Amino acid sequence: MLDVRRMQVLLAVVSARSITAAARSLGYTPSAVSQQIAALEREAGLPLLERTPRGVRPTEGGRALSAYAADIGARIDEAEAVLADLRAGRSGRVALRYFAGAGAALVAPAVAALRRERPGIHVDLRLTDPDDPLPEVLDGRADLALVLRAGPTPVVEGVRFTHLCTDNYRVVLPDGHPLAARDDLELADLAAHSWIGSAPPGPCLDAVLTVCAAAGFTPAFTVRTEDYATAQAFVAAGLGISLIPGLGLGDRPHPGVTVRDLRDPEAVRGVYAAVRDRAPAQPASTAMMDALRTAAATIGAAANAHDRAGPPAPTPDDRPRPGREITGVGGSPER
Amino acid sequence: MLDVRRMQVLLAVVSARSITAAARSLGYTPSAVSQQIAALEREAGLPLLERTPRGVRPTEGGRALSAYAADIGARIDEAEAVLADLRAGRSGRVALRYFAGAGAALVAPAVAALRRERPGIHVDLRLTDPDDPLPEVLDGRADLALVLRAGPTPVVEGVRFTHLCTDNYRVVLPDGHPLAARDDLELADLAAHSWIGSAPPGPCLDAVLTVCAAAGFTPAFTVRTEDYATAQAFVAAGLGISLIPGLGLGDRPHPGVTVRDLRDPEAVRGVYAAVRDRAPAQPASTAMMDALRTAAATIGAAANAHDRAGPPAPTPDDRPRPGREITGVGGSPER
DNA sequence: TCGAGCATGCAGTGGAGCTTAATGCCGTAT
DNA sequence: ATACGGCATTAAGCTCCACTGCATGCTCGA
Secondary structure: OOOHHHHHHHHHHHHHOOHHHHHHHHOOOHHHHHHHHHHHHHHHOOOOEEEEOOEEEEOHHHHHHHHHHHHHHHHHHHHHHHHHHHHHOOOEEEEEEEOHHHHHHHHHHHHHHHHHHOOOEEEEEEEOOOOOOHHHHHOOOOOEEEEEEEOOOOOEOOEEEEEEEEOOEEEEEEOOOHHHHOOEEOHHHHOOOEEEEOOOOOHHHHHHHHHHHHHOOOOEEEEEOOOHHHHHHHHHOOOOEEEEEHHHHOOOOOOOEEEEEEOOHHHOEEEEEEEEOOOOOOHHHHHHHHHHHHHHHHHHHHHHHHHHHOOOOOOOOOOOOOOOOOOOOOOOOOO | OOOHHHHHHHHHHHHHOOHHHHHHHHOOOHHHHHHHHHHHHHHHOOOOEEEEOOEEEEOHHHHHHHHHHHHHHHHHHHHHHHHHHHHHOOOEEEEEEEOHHHHHHHHHHHHHHHHHHOOOEEEEEEEOOOOOOHHHHHOOOOOEEEEEEEOOOOOEOOEEEEEEEEOOEEEEEEOOOHHHHOOEEOHHHHOOOEEEEOOOOOHHHHHHHHHHHHHOOOOEEEEEOOOHHHHHHHHHOOOOEEEEEHHHHOOOOOOOEEEEEEOOHHHOEEEEEEEEOOOOOOHHHHHHHHHHHHHHHHHHHHHHHHHHHOOOOOOOOOOOOOOOOOOOOOOOOOO
8 A cells, every 4th residue: 555644745745846845844854755755666666756957857657646645635634624623513413312301491492502503513313202212322323312210310231321400290280279379299189180181192191190190099181182381271271280391381381370399209300311331522412412401401490490489470471382382492501 | 644544444443343353354463453543543632433342333533534544545546556557558648759751650650559559558749840859858848759860879968869760861763774773872873863852841851952962962853742652653753863761761662663772971860769868767658669669670671671672563452552641651560 | 250352551672764974966156 | 177055865873653462451141
């Protein structure tokens, strides 16, 4: 295989039309350059330079080879530029898997922020609900997966979990409901009330049924709907109460409803980012991770604000919002 | 600058999905490959491989870089193929300058033979008549020039001359002419006869006038024509005698004429190939040179055959031939 | 629990590639 | 005409890179 380094030396010599001049521009002695050229001519099996009284002139082989050297040099520069972009997080890919509940409140603002700050990063987004995304993380098809887990930080061989925020079920009551007088509730308190089913059939609904069963009852659904905004509207209309995950509430609950925490430890759920244990630090991946953390923190701050202030009074711009639209949900990590 | 050799190592590793396997295929120890990769990662500033329990997997940077490695490797292979073609004389360029008189008898068969045997070689042919081609040879615009010189082998600083053949003026007489009784003639013998001018005005004609003047007379032209075949036809018709360069006679004189040597030393001319002294041996150039030498030798052999046998009797295929057509002139160096 | 296979780290060695210094060649200036 | 400067080349010496050999740590499968 031809030595590319020597080809670059040849290119410099051909460009400078002199070995001495090329040596100057390369920071070598003329002797070194001459030896490189001699070695290259040995490799090529052809004379590459013709020695003239004033420097050198390329032979046909020398011209051909230095043309290749220029071409290859350009490729190398290009590769270096690609690496520099990758290194600086100006480009790259990150494959993110998420579950439906995280889409609106967490993923949308995080990806929006990432795209704003690092437009070169390509995000490969896929909803894995109801499948488990961990196999994809483990075998490298995904760099990052959002998972929702009850209980303490999960432990899975080969995966590192980072807690992003909680996504506990919260109790949504019509304003003025008797239970709204208490700061937090237990699941058993809700057993006797009419329920608004707030999730599509699937793992989310199953989780609600499971925790209720653990509390010893089966919720009596008056109405079932597939999205949280509609469910809140039903609650506001007084049709019943509902359990809605914090992320589903967005940064502001629907007007006419009051939100209360649920004290049941069974209903404590965390949103985690799962990454492969051995995955080396990839700028694109860490940037995505940062964006998710920032988005989660913003959500948490908003949720805390509600907790402190209670349900806010309707304001002029507090018009009803369509359920899953992203606008304003979670805000953006700007600042 | 990224080290291409290391990039090739990376490519092997990524292809083999294992450092050990790559090392086997490269003939190195795994340790060496591992160290190369580590160095490349240091250069790149990015992790390139992710270590898995069973071998390694490329990161995004590793994939990008190994793609460049493959691309660059292909370029190198291509360059090597070009050099191999050049080395084997399967390709290349040769710039040949020639004078009009050599075109038909020498250059045409030589180039034809070269194209037949080395179709990849591109021949840059140019007629330099009446200019001197040596400057082009000296400064590299031409690799080879045919020159016609009277007297001994010329000596020019920086140019090497190779004698190809002679191109002496020969005396062309009508069959049965009194002078045809002698084997060779001197210029003075021709002074009193009618002459057929056989060359276009220019250096060729000047040369004839010069040698005649040296012999003490000015030829009395009955007819002047621009090509040697026509001149021979005039001679055959008895309109006069003519002086025609050997190369202009082709391998067979015109029927009805007798050719005799001219003993005058002034009229001895050699055809030389001129090459740059310092030009390194280029396969394309030496192949051209060989073809010219072969063509010249073939001409010489034919001429000698005439000398020994005298003008041959017309044979069935001895139909009149148009003057400068190449067919049969000089033949081809096959055998 | 052990062994096979993988990647890695360290110490040691050989060679590639650099530098310095000397030589030869050419063109030009003195 | 001779000397000088610029050019390429060569020889000798030295440095450091890259390889080998060996030992270690890790994971997986028997």
